[in-house]
Amino acid sequence: MVKPVKRLSVKNGTDYRYREFTDPGIGLWWLGQAGFILQFQKITLLLDPYLSNVLAMKYRGKKYPHIRMIDPPVAPVSLTDIDYFISTHSHSDHMDPGLIPVIRQNNPDCLFILPEALINIGLERGIPKNKMICMDDGRKALLKENISIYGVASAHEELDVDSQGHSLYLGYIINFGELTVYHSGDCIPYPGLQEKLNSFGIDLALLPVNGRSDILRRYSIAGNFYFAEALQLIYDLKIPFMIPHHYGMFKFNTVNVNDLKKTIDEHNLECNVYPAELNMLYQMEGFYDW
Numbered sequence: 001m002v003k004p005v006k007r008l009s010v011k012n013g014t015d016y017r018y019r020e021f022t023d024p025g026i027g028l029w030w031l032g033q034a035g036f037i038l039q040f041q042k043i044t045l046l047l048d049p050y051l052s053n054v055l056a057m058k059y060r061g062k063k064y065p066h067i068r069m070i071d072p073p074v075a076p077v078s079l080t081d082i083d084y085f086i087s088t089h090s091h092s093d094h095m096d097p098g099l100i101p102v103i104r105q106n107n108p109d110c111l112f113i114l115p116e117a118l119i120n121i122g123l124e125r126g127i128p129k130n131k132m133i134c135m136d137d138g139r140k141a142l143l144k145e146n147i148s149i150y151g152v153a154s155a156h157e158e159l160d161v162d163s164q165g166h167s168l169y170l171g172y173i174i175n176f177g178e179l180t181v182y183h184s185g186d187c188i189p190y191p192g193l194q195e196k197l198n199s200f201g202i203d204l205a206l207l208p209v210n211g212r213s214d215i216l217r218r219y220s221i222a223g224n225f226y227f228a229e230a231l232q233l234i235y236d237l238k239i240p241f242m243i244p245h246h247y248g249m250f251k252f253n254t255v256n257v258n259d260l261k262k263t264i265d266e267h268n269l270e271c272n273v274y275p276a277e278l279n280m281l282y283q284m285e286g287f288y289d290w
Contacts, residue, residue: 006179006203007285008241010274014281016074018044019081025285026176030276032070033093033249034185034208040176043144045084047172047183047206050249051076052098064219064252073278076102084133084143086113088185089156089169090121093249097125104131113141113149117166137167146177152196154187157212157222173200178286181206182239186222186246188212189229194236202239204284205230208246210255221253227260234271241284245276 014029018039021027027039035049051074055066076099085103087095095114103110104126112127116134123129133141137153153159154169161167171184182197183206207230212223224246225233234242247254260275274282 004178004286006240008204008272008274009283009285011281011283013279015279016078021281023283023285025283026179026181028243028282028284030243030245030278030280030282031073032278034088034183034206034246036183036206036245038174038181040147043083043147044081045086045174046079046082046103047086048088048094048185049085049099050093050096052096054092054096054098055250058092064216064221064250066250069248069251069254070278077106079103080106082107082110084111084113086149086172087115087118088154088171088183089115090118091186094185095121095125100125100127113172115151115167115170117162117164117168135170135172137170148175149173150175150200152182152184152193154185155190155193156186156224157188157217159190173197173202175200179203179284181284184208184225186224188223188225189233194233197237202237203286204241204243205234205239206243206245207233209244209260210246210253216253223253227255227263231269231271231273240271242271242273243276243282244273247276 016029018037021039029037031049033050036047038045051072059066113133114122116136135151137151140150142148150173152171153167154171156169174181180202181204182202208224209227209230210224211226257275264273
């Protein structure tokens with residue numbers, strides 16, 4: 001009997017030569033925070049990259065100065081042959097106003113995928129209207145013949161909408177042929193989220209696990225899933241693979257990756273969890289077991 005099989009493998013010490021990725025399936029590289037490069041059949045997507053230092057400049061001298069714990073793992077000027085720049089919401093560590101002009105200059109054909117509620121912010125940050133693909137909760141767009149993207153509302157920490165009812169925070173379900181990836185953007189659990197995701201047969205979830213706190217919320221710093229909540233979501237949806245992320249960037253809003261690994265080692269998890277690390281290639285494949 002023909003049986004479809006999915007597999008996620010991790011290759012240590014692999015840098016960001018995404019243009020050289022010719023293996024089957026999807027290649028993923030973590031950029032820090034919520035950012036990823038995804039490569040599939042020579043199509044390259046940037047997803048929520050933060051590679052500038054605009055937040056350190058914006059919050060210099062403030063209580064939470066947003067000083068980077070890590071340098072950008074790739075130089076922005078080296079990012080060429082980018083087909084899509086995808087943002088889940090307008091926060092600068094997801095829709096980097098320092099990076100966008102560099103991508104525009106070096107990738108004139110790049111299209112920018114963003115929530116419809118952010119059209120004006122996109123224009124302010126230098127994205128021409130004719131280069132935007134505008135998304136919303138429940139909206140689908142076909143990017144290439146075998147790549148599509150679907151918007152799912154995210155709660156950061158609320159399900160906020162603009163005056164027209166368009167979601168301010170989105171996650172995206174991206175289908176690459178027979179492989180399906182979900183990046184929630186910044187999100188916490190909310191009633192109805194599982195129902196929205198249940199029918200997509202998600203293979204890999206990219207979920208933020210830095211948690212949240214009342215103290216940070218007082219300074220308008222909204223939070224995300226706790227690791228236990230992210231695990232519960234993928235258990236309930238029977239998602240076989242997860243890469244937790246959104247840590248290691250700012251000291252005031254992170255978790256220790258070693259603690260995540262310890263939790264994974266100490267529990268007999270029903271899924272495969274690979275905490276995001278720099279300079280590693282995560283390869284997602286789908287094939288048939290004859």
